[in-house]
Amino acid sequence: xxxxxxxxxxxxxxxxxxxxxINEVARHLKxxxxxxxLVSLSDDVNPPVSQARQLYDKIYFVKRNKVMSLLIGAFNFxxxxxxxxxxxxxxxxxxLLREVVQTEKPDLYLSHLLRMVPYLSELHLEQKSIVEMTDxxxxxxxxxxxxxxxxxxxYVYQLEQKxxxxxxxxxxxxxxxxxxxxxxxxxxxxQNIQGDTSSLALHxxxxxxxxxxxxxxxxxxxxxxxxxxxxxxxxxxxxFANEIFPLIKQKRPTAKFYIxxxxxxxxxxALASDDVIITGFVDDLEGFLQDAxxxxxxxxxxxxxxxxxxxxxxxxxxxxxxxxxxxxxxELTDGENCLIRDGEQPFADACLQLMSDPSLRNSMAQRGxxxxxxxxxxxxxxxxxxxxx
Numbered sequence: 001x002x003x004x005x006x007x008x009x010x011x012x013x014x015x016x017x018x019x020x021x022i023n024e025v026a027r028h029l030k031x032x033x034x035x036x037x038l039v040s041l042s043d044d045v046n047p048p049v050s051q052a053r054q055l056y057d058k059i060y061f062v063k064r065n066k067v068m069s070l071l072i073g074a075f076n077f078x079x080x081x082x083x084x085x086x087x088x089x090x091x092x093x094x095x096l097l098r099e100v101v102q103t104e105k106p107d108l109y110l111s112h113l114l115r116m117v118p119y120l121s122e123l124h125l126e127q128k129s130i131v132e133m134t135d136x137x138x139x140x141x142x143x144x145x146x147x148x149x150x151x152x153x154x155y156v157y158q159l160e161q162k163x164x165x166x167x168x169x170x171x172x173x174x175x176x177x178x179x180x181x182x183x184x185x186x187x188x189x190x191q192n193i194q195g196d197t198s199s200l201a202l203h204x205x206x207x208x209x210x211x212x213x214x215x216x217x218x219x220x221x222x223x224x225x226x227x228x229x230x231x232x233x234x235x236x237x238x239x240f241a242n243e244i245f246p247l248i249k250q251k252r253p254t255a256k257f258y259i260x261x262x263x264x265x266x267x268x269x270a271l272a273s274d275d276v277i278i279t280g281f282v283d284d285l286e287g288f289l290q291d292a293x294x295x296x297x298x299x300x301x302x303x304x305x306x307x308x309x310x311x312x313x314x315x316x317x318x319x320x321x322x323x324x325x326x327x328x329x330x331e332l333t334d335g336e337n338c339l340i341r342d343g344e345q346p347f348a349d350a351c352l353q354l355m356s357d358p359s360l361r362n363s364m365a366q367r368g369x370x371x372x373x374x375x376x377x378x379x380x381x382x383x384x385x386x387x388x389x
Contacts, residue, residue, distance in 0.1 A: 003029055003386065004106035006097070006116040007040040008088045010047035010061060015262035015281060016227025017307045021134060021181075021205065022112045026055050028382040037104050039097055041090060060100055062092040082163045083156065088115040098123065108386060114164070117171055130177045130388065136185040138165035138192070140232070140301060157231070169193045172200060177389045179203050181305045182328035203385050205305045206378030209314035210286055213369060215362050219355055220254045223292040223317070225285070225308050228261040228268050232301045240298045240347075241271045247348035249275065252355060260288060290315040293361065294354045297321035298347060305329060310376055313337070313368035318361055320350045331375050337367040 005026060011019045026036055038056040040047075041064045052059050069087045076086030097119055100106070109129040111117050114137065120129045141161035172178050173195045180186050181204050190197045224240060226233035237259050245257050255275065259268060262281040272278045282288045289295065295312035297319060305328045312319045320339045326332050334340040339350040354361045 001034045001107040001386070002037060002104060003034050003108045003110060004037045004039060004100060004104065005056075005110045005112065006119060007038065007112045008115050010040045010042040010044070010052070011038070012048045012051040013262075013281075016229065018113070018134070018227070020307065022132065023055060024206065024378050025110070025132065025203075025382060025385060028378060029386055030055060032386065034386065037100065037106060039093075039100050041088060041093055058104065060096055062090060062096055064088070064090055064093075077159065077163070080163065080166075082114070082167045083160050084115045084164075085118050085167070089118065094119060094122070101125075108388075114167060114171060117167075117175075121174075126175050129175055130179060130386070131171055131175050132179050133168070133171070134179070134181055136168065136180065136188050138162075138168055139185060139188050165192065169195065172197055175199055177201050177387075179385070181205050183330075184327050199389055201389060204376070204381045205307050205310060206376050206381040207307065207310035207314045207372055208286075208378075209369065209373050210290060210316060213316040213366070214290070215358075217291045217293055217317075217361070219293050219358070220252070220256050221258065221292045222248070222255060222351060222355075223258045223260055223289055223295045223312075224297070225260040225289065225295065225311065228259070228264040232299060233261065234265070234268060235301055236297070236299045237268055238271065239300065240296055241276055243344045244296075244298060244348050244351075245276070247345060248351055248355075251352055255355070258292070260285070285311070286315050289317055292317050294351060295319045296347075296351065297325060299325045309338075310372055313365075313372045314376075316365045316369040318354055318364040318368060320347060320354070322347075331371050337364060337371050339364075 007022060011023050014020055014023060030036055036056045037058045040061045042061045043064060045063050047061060049059055072089045073083045073087035077083050109120055109125050111120055111129060111131045114133055117131055138161055141157045172193055176199055178199045179201050183202055186200045186202055189200060224237055248255050258277045258279055260279045260282055264278050264280055269278055295317045297306055297309050299306055299322055302325050306325045309319050309321055320341060323340050323342050326340045332338050341347045341350045
């Protein structure tokens with residue numbers, strides 16, 4: 001099949017989980033013998049097309065006009081439509097997609113995230129399309145009021161929540177296949193959508209893993225990783241740095257906290273100190289993580305699977321995480337392959353427990369690694385992705 005993939009951002013460089021996810025989906029489709037046509041918006045005039053050519057057979061893109069994005073996003077809100085769909089609306093992209101439809105004649109269309117769905121609806125391509133929704137955004141936005149360090153953005157998310165919930169219902173009931181990465185999000189949408197939800201399909205995240213595990217590590221190195229443009233990751237990093245890390249420092253003054261992720265904004269950069277290191281993007285993520293004492297995921301605002309948990313375990317690093325995100329990975333067992341804690345002091349105590357007990361740290365790292373290797377290969381999770389429901 002010729003499969004046309006619509007993306008709101010150019011998928012290279014592979015900075016965040018969204019880019020990782022769509023590229024792995026594309027890689028899976030490519031391995032099944034399909035021809036891939038990428039039609040993408042780009043924030044840059046010259047995105048790294050040469051990198052994308054390693055995966056995509058044909059590549060089309062247009063630069064997004066950020067001023068128009070803001071204006072159309074605001075106009076969408078006034079019309080009662082999702083702000084993000086307006087923010088990623090582009091007349092140039094719309095024209096380009098029409099040309100691609102006529103010249104490439106795709107057999108199947110794949111919208112990466114809800115924000116690209118309007119382009120497909122305008123061309124009446126619903127019955128030939130898969131929507132890679134990934135997460136139930138309406139669920140995420142409900143939790144956004146707890147977020148730290150995002151200022152007025154949290155109020156935008158609150159306004160957007162009802163608009164997104166309505167649009168999720170439209171997409172679920174008008175498209176033949178809508179993909180999410182966690183059963184918890186599917187259950188949430190089924191509970192909140194009055195109508196046919198048979199389109200909802202589960203294709204969870206997979207993860208790579210290192211080949212050789214070392215028992216040597218830096219007992220003082222605590223890592224957090226994620227795309228730092230994300231409100232959820234900003235909240236988690238600020239929460240850990242301000243509320244949990246000081247409790248760890250009281251008992252282990254030599255501890256260091258590394259915030260690993262692309263494009264850290266000013267509120268994250270402000271956390272930097274001798275003991276809180278902001279790395280920005282790192283070329284070899286697995287190499288950077290695998291000598292850490294542990295990886296923390298103090299996520300309080302989330303939907304879907306947090307890929308950072310799987311990545312940490314794939315690097316044979318034990319993970320301390322909140323119960324909120326533990327439910328999306330059913331193979332997690334507290335005290336066996338991870339530590340699940342809520343609240344500042346319990347979370348800090350769990351970190352200290354791993355940092356002070358090499359035997360516990362290494363055995364938990366091993367069990368987490370084995371769980372990921374057994375249950376979370378991309379091949380297994382994406383099997384049948386291109387088949388419409």
